[in-house]
Amino acid sequence: MLKGITANVLILGLVSFLTDVSSEMIYPLLPLFLTTVLGAGPAFLGMIEGVAESTAALLKLASGIASDRVRSRKSLVLSGYAISSLARPLVAAATSATAVLAIRFADRVGKGIRTSPRDALIADSTDPSLRGKAYGFHRAMDHAGALVGPLVATLLLTWFVKDLRTVFWLAAIPGGLAVLLIVVRVRETERRRSSNGSFLGFVPRGVLRRYLCVLLIFTLGNSSDAFLLLRAGELGVSPARIPLLWTFFHLVKMAGSTPFGSLSDRVGRRGVIVAGWGIYALSYAGFALATTEAACWLLFAVYGLFYAMTEGAEKALLADIVTPQERGGAFGWYNFAVGIGALPASLLFGFLWEKAGRTAAFGVGASLAAVAALLLLTIVREDPPRPVS
Template sequence: MGETEPKKHSMRSLFKLHPAVIFLGIASLLNDLSSEILYPLLPIFLTTYLGASVASVGIIEGIAETTASLLKLYSGYLSDKIGKKKALTVIGYSISNLTRPLIGLVNSWALVLLFRFTDRVGKGIRTSPRDAIVASVSDESTRGKAFGFHRSMDNLGSLLGALTGFLLLKVAGLDIRTIFLLVLIPGILAVLSVVLGVKNVDKGIPDSNKKISLSFKPFDAKFKKYILILGLFTLGNSSDAFLLLKAKECGLADAYIPLVWMALSLIRTVFSTPAGMLSDRVSRKRIIVVGWLIYSIVYILFAYSTKVWHIWALFCIYGFYYALTEGVEKALVADMVREELRGTAYGIYNFVVGIVALPSSVICGFLWQKFGSIYALGFGALLAFAASVLLLGLRYEKNQN
């Protein structure tokens, strides 16, 4: 049996979101403002200031994301087990935003790895409980919109972060280390947004008669297949740090790297909520497939890019991949599983996507260093196309609980 038809929207449901979704969106905006001032400049900081190799960039990003994924798995399960999703979310945001600025003080890439590791520990703790909160306060007819709004706010933070990074570097003339230290300010505001704004989302300790285990067993075959297909796609979805290095390879000046990142973030910000709303009306699966195919085509074009204008155009198109997939993938998870298992389900989802980040980024770094960027980016394009075909063939029923 195929996907069931989603409920139609009323005009009121098109615009109304639960307060918890709004304040979590604000927190994500501020957190990403902090993170995205730093992230586009990090590959340049590593290779130019600290003398790290391109392969080292891949190792650092891969280990950082893999660390986060391991904790996302356990924190999702723990949030189902103890029913304290808000507390875990606050702890995660606090760890990340208190340690991220310390990268500005280091003198070796090994210490960058340490602080990126700690930053990702925070992300690992907060992500799955936060996603479960968004899913639990939204019904089927608005779930795509809720996740799309959250991604829009997250991406608006990226946009503002990239713009702030550009202004601080190019206009204010600050050095990269000073800029890294300043990210503490929006980080603290992100934590306060969750503490003060997200209320009445924890339902207490779950029913002890309902056993919750950190296992695939409670989930049906369709969810398991979906997760495996996501894993295949992610194996070719290496860190965007490599695309920034490709931009530099094509001649884009360092000061304009935050600006091209801002263009990417603008597309993600504007189109994530509409894409989520569209997924409430039509098949979420097909929207994800379109996004993955865009990814595959764009990576092939990145591989053969030689001019600066190629980079600007492709980063803008690349933003549509993110808009069509980020929130919709998570909404599809909630469609497939029961509410009391959603923390664990998001833990599994985030774990599989994140754990594959290590081999993905390491493989890309190896192929790039050994054979060049065409082979590295072409590998990602091939796997994205294969995953698209497999997902298109997956049939499922929405969970009615």
């Protein structure tokens, strides 16, 4: 299973696993902490998440472009993970919702700094013919951390501690181990730095621009997964079973990411992505029409396959169509497009659900996925990756 996974990719996968364990020990408990301990309301929670994710999207673009110019991508990756790992556990010391906003902001600053350079470093460290597998493996490790983190928090609260703040402090341990791994084991790769001196580095054009536009169209129909949990409640999934459903969802994503990423190395990226987007459209149609809890569990499994099929293949295709000197900037634009489209996607979905009903909301999401799939096939050229001789 790990054949072709280089040392850098393996370590960066472990780093993502540990970081997600740390993050997911805190994140699912944050709404409860804000509302019951600090007395904040849902509107303030929404503002925290909006500010955090918008900040991350902008910094992913800037850090990606910067990583093409600096000698070491590792330094940006290290600083980003270090900022997040230092800031995140400080939620335990917060005495106001405003303090949580500042801490969450710092956490997302770290994510914004590290994400695009890390994605570029994975491409730098991998044979072109194995990029799909490398990115699939990395996503699988990320999903594994998202699965383990809440379970660790639940275990701690059930058997060892009674205070949310203690759990938040303990989340510093896996985060610190992640930073230590980067310092000790991640190696910089030899590459030519970009000679472009403009602030933007480069503006996407040609096939890259078309690919990013197609991704943005798809993203506009890909609303927050919180709406799916809301739908699960309507279909009879009790509050006690929602965490179990969410764990099952992450398990499907984790199990499928590496195999489907590897499949894209053999049969081509576009075909796997289009199939994944097709599954997304079918799952959204299913969520609109489902009437039973059993159907909900099946649909979450199908929806998890969409993530497994597309996350690694999308990044691998991006790395295939740009030069090494533009790789960091390309990932910056990619992460920016996906991040900046997430807010209007959720606003649109919520508006449609409230004004026209859930069938219309899910229908628009499925339709945009179908349009994006058709455009990917017709306007985005794919050259098969060649192994390095």
